[in-house]
Amino acid sequence: MPRRRPGRPRRDDQRPTHELVLAAATALFAERGFDAVSVRDVAAAAGVDVATVAHHTGTKAQLYDACFARVFSAEREVLEAAGQRAAEALAAGPAQALRALHELVDVFVDFLEDRPETTALWLRRWLEPQRHAELDQRYSAPLYAQVERLLAAAAGAGALVEPAPHVTVRSLVWAVHGHVVALAARSGSGARERREFRAFVHRFLDGLYPPAAS
Amino acid sequence: MPRRRPGRPRRDDQRPTHELVLAAATALFAERGFDAVSVRDVAAAAGVDVATVAHHTGTKAQLYDACFARVFSAEREVLEAAGQRAAEALAAGPAQALRALHELVDVFVDFLEDRPETTALWLRRWLEPQRHAELDQRYSAPLYAQVERLLAAAAGAGALVEPAPHVTVRSLVWAVHGHVVALAARSGSGARERREFRAFVHRFLDGLYPPAAS
DNA sequence: GGGATTATCCAGCGGTCGTTGGATTAAAGG
C-alpha cells in the first residue's frame, strides 16, 4: 500500500525489509523460542544488520509480538471465513450443522498442517500463562464459541450437558496441535498420518454428540 | 541410599543439596524454559552458589537432562504400576478391559494434574524434535502400546482399523496436557474443570470404540 | 589428632547478549 520509501536499499526490488525480517524472525522463534534466538540471528537470516532490525521492529520483545500478531491474524482470517460459511448452516438442521462442523475443523487442520510454525508459536505461548490470557480471549474464544454452537446444533439438546462443550472443543484443538507436532517430527510426507488423523477427527465429532439418540 | 558425605554443609540437616538444586531447577525450567533460566537463577533459588550447582550437576545442559530424567522416571514409575494392574484385566473380557482402560487413564490424569511441571517439560521437549525422538521412544512408546492393547481388548476387532489406534492414544494424551495447561492458567481450584474433563475422557473412550457393535 | 576428602564459596575469564549513537548512502521534494 505505501509506495517505495526513500532510503538505501541494497537489494534491488525484493520484498520490503520489514517482511523479510518478520518472516525470518517468525521461523526462528517458532523453531527455537524467544530466548534461544538472538537479534543477530534474525538479522543474519534476513540478510541485514542488527541495527536494521531494531530500526524496523524496535525491541526484541516487540519483534516477538509482531511475529505472533502476523501469524495469528492469518489464522483468524482463515477461520473467520470458514466460520461465516458454517454460520449459514446453523439453522438448516442437524445434518447440515454436522457437515458444517466437519468443514470448519477440516479447514483448521489444513491450515495448521500447512503452517506448522503456527502450532509451535501457540504452544510456546501456552507455556507463558500470564501473557497468554489476553491472546486466548482475542483469538481462541470466538473459534471455540463457533464450534460449540455447531456442536449444539448438530447434537440433541441434552447431549451438551455432560461432557462440557468447551472441554470437548479444547481437547479437539490440542489433538490437532499434537498431530501437527507429530507430523513435524516425521521424515516422510506423512500422507498416511494425515489421512488417519482426519478419520480420527470425524469419528471424534460423530461419536461424542451423535445426531440420533445415544 | 548413600549416607551423609563429608564436606561443608551450611544448612544443618536439610535435604541434600543435590535434591534442592534439582527441585529448584525443575521448577524454573518448567516455568521459563532452558534458555530463559540461568545457572545463577537456579543457584539463587536453591540457596547455593553457582559453583556448587556446577559441582553437583555439571553443565547446564546436564542439569536440564537430569531434571527431565527425574520427572519422567517418576511419571513412568506411576504408569508402569498402573499398567501392571491393567495387564491382568486384559484377558478377562471386554468389560474388564474397558474398566482397566478407564483406570489407567485416570491415573495418568491424576498424576499430571498434581504435577503440572511434567506437562510443561513434555511440551518444551516436543518443541525440540531432534532431541525428543529418543525420549519419546523410551517413555511414551510403552504407555501408548499398553493403552492400544487395552483399546483392542475393550473394542471389537474391526474397530481398531479406521481411526488408527496410535492417533487415538496420542490425541488423548494431548487432550490431557491441554487440560493441565488450562488448569494452570486458572485462578481457583478448578474442581469443576477436573470433573468436566473426566466426564469428557470417559465419553471419549466409550464413544470411539464402543464395546457393542457400532 | 592429623592427613585426606569433599562441599562450598569467591572472584574472574572470555564470550555473547540487547541496544544505541553516529556515519554513510540513496531516494524524495522543491
Add this chain to the structure above:
DNA sequence: CCTTTAATCCAACGACCGCTGGATAATCCC
C-alpha cells in the same frame, strides 16, 4: 541542484552469560 528524509551499516557500551581455578572449612578415616 540541493536540502530533507529514510534506510542501512559499523562500532561499541554495559550487562549478563556459562564455566572454572583456587581458597576455605567441615567431615571422614585411621
